[in-house]
Amino acid sequence: MKKIYIASTLGLFLLSCNNPQPASQQEEASPAPATETVAQADSVQQTDAVSSATNVAKSASYNGVITVPPQRQATVTLTMGGSIHSTNLLPGSYVRQGEVIATLENPEFIQLQQTYLESAAQAEYLEKEYNRQKMLSEQEAASQKRFQQSKADYLSMKSRMDAAAAQLKLLQVDVRQLHDQGIEPYLQVKAPLDGYVTNMKVNLGTYLNAGEPICDIINKGETLLELTAYEKDLDYLQVGSSVEFQVNGMGSQTFEATVITIGQEVDDVNRSLQVYARVKDQNSRFRPGMYVSAKIRKND
Template identity: 30%
Template sequence: MQFKIISIYSLALVFALSSCSGKKEEEKTVYENTKFAKGGEDTVQLSDQQMKSVGITTTTIQDRNMEKLVRLNGKAEISPSHISSVSSIMGGHIKSINVINGSHFSKGQVLAVVEDPQFIQLQQDYLVTKAQLEAARLNFNRQKDLNTSKASSDKTLQTAQADYSTLNATLKGLEEKLRIIGISAKGLSTGNIRSKINIYAPFSGFVSKILVNNGQYINPADTLFELINPTGLLLELKVFENDVNDVKVGQEILVYNNQNPDLKSNAKIVSLVPSIENGGSATAIAKLSTTNTEFVKGMYINAEVNISSRYTQGLPNDAVVAFENKNYVFEDLGKSKYKMIPVVTGISDDQFTEILKADFLKDKKIVQKGAYSLLMMLKNKAE
């Protein structure tokens, strides 16, 4: 009885294995049964079963009016020439700071006030020299008159002239020193000498860094503020390799940030770095047409480039396949035989892809539906 049960189980196992083996044979993919023509690994021959499975349709090269929209992304940066460090011409103690980090300022606005006794001394030296120069001028004129009548010697005249010239040069130097610390020598008198000077903004912009505190003593070499001039805002945009030939210097673009995507600003591409980076992209530099305070250094931005429409030749998108960074189409040779042909593509839209120098495809039947399946067959054969 036990022997019969074992025999029944063994017979059932044999039938099960046989059934599985049969099913696997039926489920062989079209790739396993693909025949390759003697012409090489760029040609594939399909069986009737494969033709039904793949469902190939064909098309031909077509003349079309095409337009391309290239989308770019990147960051807002500031040109180094528009980042300025501000310091005091002369040392002193910080009396007050009138801005905060990130605040906007206008050209000529007082950023800080510095106080020191040397400012008083400089103004005093100017006023004393000015008075001495006036006395030297009068003496020089008097000596000229006396020398004309030989009442004084030439040496005395020369000494008077040298004194006048020396004091005049000294006064001009002091006047220039006062100018660069923001004190007008023209209106200076003994009644308005001051111990403080103002640090003025050289342009309109934003405060990037404040590097001092109230009461701190600063030297002429110390940086007080780092300022950003927004007119130097540049947009560094990534351009993928397949779009590099379509993006040109001088093109108008629309840019926007992620926080406010509906507010788009005009910009222009001013430079294109002629190299492809490791990530497969090049860098385009754009500049805003008008200053926009919405864009700040370090902000991620997006851009849209409309490529001019042109009348060209193209194929439906699914007729063009890519493999190892190259593009191909399949020509229908008849009798279920197909040949892979390399092509150079141009712009593309939602439906069609431009084929450059496509005259050699004229009058050829090109696979549309099923092109990718044919590519997989060739790929599997190569492997």
């Protein structure tokens, strides 16, 4: 009996040695390699081995486009409609402020000039008659009724002349030249500022109603970056912060800008806001609408 008991005990001991622990228990018992722990820590922050100080990144990346200030771009629209009689413009052409970019045909323009010249001549005559009646009235040599009538006639005609002159001024017509040179058959459309022609929408014979655009003019003397940021980035955004950016299509060349304004309203849909930065050194290759990638450095 003793031999049988010893053999059974020995068999149980050997069976327990051949059954390893479950895999889950082995993983809990085995410590993670030191190299993996260090790698995870580096993904969060880097620690200086001497001072134990952490080095946290102080810049954030943003995407956006090149643009120009509203004061340096203009949409050329018509105060009076008409058909395009002539134009020498091509998209991308450079024009000077006051340069004629197109001429229009419209009989109403001729009538407006005629109205002004006729009312100006009548106003001159009625003014003299009014002054004469005023003098006679003071000397009691004329009736007050006649004096009042001459005054009303003069003021009415002067009002008509002034209204026609104001309309011509909106059309960029100098009424002094109108007196000297007579009626102009075509309305001249002039450039409101120096710049390059874009979005040209006309050709010879095109009829445009009042308020319709002919083209846009862009002055690239000052360019801005329009960057898209998000509300989570507000801690990085400060007026005066330095910006380093690259322009799509211009290789790895980098440029500098400075943040000048930060949007005060967050979009309800994507929670974004616009950030504008002024480019320091202008480049003739810059075009409004070009895609940029930028990094804004947080001020200390």
